[in-house]
Amino acid sequence: MKVAVIGASGYVGAELVGLLLQHDKVSISHLVVSENSTSNGSLFSELHARWLGICDVPLQAFSKQWFEAAVDELDAVFFATPHEFSVEWAQAFIEHGVQVFDLSGGFRLKEPADYPTFYGFAHTSLRALAQAQYGLAEWLPENFTDSELVAVPGCYPTASLLSLKPVMTNQLQLADSLIVVNGISGVSGAGRNGSLATSFNEVSLRPYNILKHRHQPEISQEAGAQVIFNPHLAPFKRGLLATVTLTLNANVTAEMVDQAFVNAYQDQPLVRIKKQCPQIDDVAHTPFADIFWQYDESKQVLVVTTAIDNLLKGAASQAVQCLNAKLGLPLGYSLVGQLTVAQSTGANA
Numbered sequence: 001m002k003v004a005v006i007g008a009s010g011y012v013g014a015e016l017v018g019l020l021l022q023h024d025k026v027s028i029s030h031l032v033v034s035e036n037s038t039s040n041g042s043l044f045s046e047l048h049a050r051w052l053g054i055c056d057v058p059l060q061a062f063s064k065q066w067f068e069a070a071v072d073e074l075d076a077v078f079f080a081t082p083h084e085f086s087v088e089w090a091q092a093f094i095e096h097g098v099q100v101f102d103l104s105g106g107f108r109l110k111e112p113a114d115y116p117t118f119y120g121f122a123h124t125s126l127r128a129l130a131q132a133q134y135g136l137a138e139w140l141p142e143n144f145t146d147s148e149l150v151a152v153p154g155c156y157p158t159a160s161l162l163s164l165k166p167v168m169t170n171q172l173q174l175a176d177s178l179i180v181v182n183g184i185s186g187v188s189g190a191g192r193n194g195s196l197a198t199s200f201n202e203v204s205l206r207p208y209n210i211l212k213h214r215h216q217p218e219i220s221q222e223a224g225a226q227v228i229f230n231p232h233l234a235p236f237k238r239g240l241l242a243t244v245t246l247t248l249n250a251n252v253t254a255e256m257v258d259q260a261f262v263n264a265y266q267d268q269p270l271v272r273i274k275k276q277c278p279q280i281d282d283v284a285h286t287p288f289a290d291i292f293w294q295y296d297e298s299k300q301v302l303v304v305t306t307a308i309d310n311l312l313k314g315a316a317s318q319a320v321q322c323l324n325a326k327l328g329l330p331l332g333y334s335l336v337g338q339l340t341v342a343q344s345t346g347a348n349a
């Protein structure tokens with residue numbers, strides 16, 4: 001499969017390139033950056049030094065001319081770009097028979113009217129939006145392989161939904177009761193192009209975008225119930241943890257809760273059921289999600305915590321899982337047993 005990665009100078013794009021280099025069914029044809037990128041012409045390994053001697057390939061600038069010259073040789077394209085770029089270009093690739101994996105939020109919400117509210121722009125690619133399929137890897141829809149456009153889930157939604165799905169699909173939640181999701185992300189969640197708010201000396205653990213974060217409608221949509229989502233930014237580079245609190249139906253026992261989670265994940269190699277609360281250091285630089293739940297049967301309160309690496313399970317390695325599903329390969333193909341090594345790029349601890 002010949003693929004291009006657009007956004008290869010960014011944090012997610014770099015992780016994705018690293019994973020695709022390890023994937024023996026994939027050949028990377030183009031590493032692409034924005035039209036006016038300061039990285040245009042630089043070697044991938046000059047920007048992301050851990051790939052020195054492994055991927056010394058020049059980055060190319062995206063343009064209409066680049067698109068016309070490259071599109072017919074591609075089987076798939078990965079967008080690790082701003083949402084607006086994905087919205088503008090996905091349909092054009094689809095029309096040339098190129099499978100699109102979009103790691104931005106451009107195609108995750110099914111309701112176009114939510115885009116102005118949560119993303120700040122009106123969606124202009126409604127045909128593509130209508131056919132996009134949500135790629136939460138362990139919960140793919142039966143017809144997943146039909147779509148030419150995969151909306152790879154957001155980082156907070158990935159951790160939140162892995163916690164919520166076993167509960168919601170087994171209808172264990174008390175109808176209309178409050179669901180609260182507290183998420184904490186490291187600073188690489190904000191991307192490579194720094195701002196004062198995400199500079200090292202400025203970041204202290206604090207909530208942000210309360211009641212208006214774009215992942216609130218995404219989590220609610222895929223959980224099938226409205227959630228309150230409280231994101232927090234924390235002073236570490238990588239990793240994300242979501243703790244979900246719900247009230248369950250009066251008849252739900254601890255055994256029923258255990259069964260729901262075990263049934264969902266016992267055969268999923270990239271979701272690890274823990275015997276104690278997960279922690280970010282155990283999943284950073286890995287494609288795993290670590291999950292743990294505690295249920296107080298007397299109060300019917302369930303608390304579920306999931307930890308992931310925001311750039312991997314929250315983005316790049318989940319995109320590879322989606323690619324594997326499309327190719328009919330096991331979800332963990334090329335991922336399990338070949339973990340990325342913490343080294344020298346800016347996002348690495």
Ligand SMILES: NC(=O)C1=CN([C@@H]2O[C@H](COP(=O)(O)OP(=O)(O)OC[C@H]3O[C@@H](n4cnc5c(N)ncnc54)[C@H](OP(=O)(O)O)[C@@H]3O)[C@@H](O)[C@H]2O)C=CC1
Pocket residue numbers: 006007008009010011012013032033034035036037038039040062079080081082083085103104105153154155188189190191192193310311314315
């Ligand atoms: N960081 C995270 O934890 C996660 C991020 N995501 C999503 O993945 C995407 C990338 O995020 P991240 O890697 O953090 O962001 P970065 O800012 O680190 O990287 C963005 C990349 O997109 C490129 N780019 C910017 N504008 C354009 C354009 N107009 N045309 C083509 N390429 C463009 C940039 O190129 P250059 O700067 O060289 O011009 C860069 O390579 C975003 O949509 C983000 O929401 C998803 C899940 C988790």
Ligand SMILES: CC(=O)N[C@@H](CCC(=O)OP(=O)(O)O)C(=O)O
Pocket residue numbers: 103104105153154155156185186187188189190191231233
């Ligand atoms: C810490 C931080 O800023 N995180 C980002 C979320 C990560 C991201 O890029 O969002 P997607 O998963 O939707 O692509 C934010 O809150 O906007």
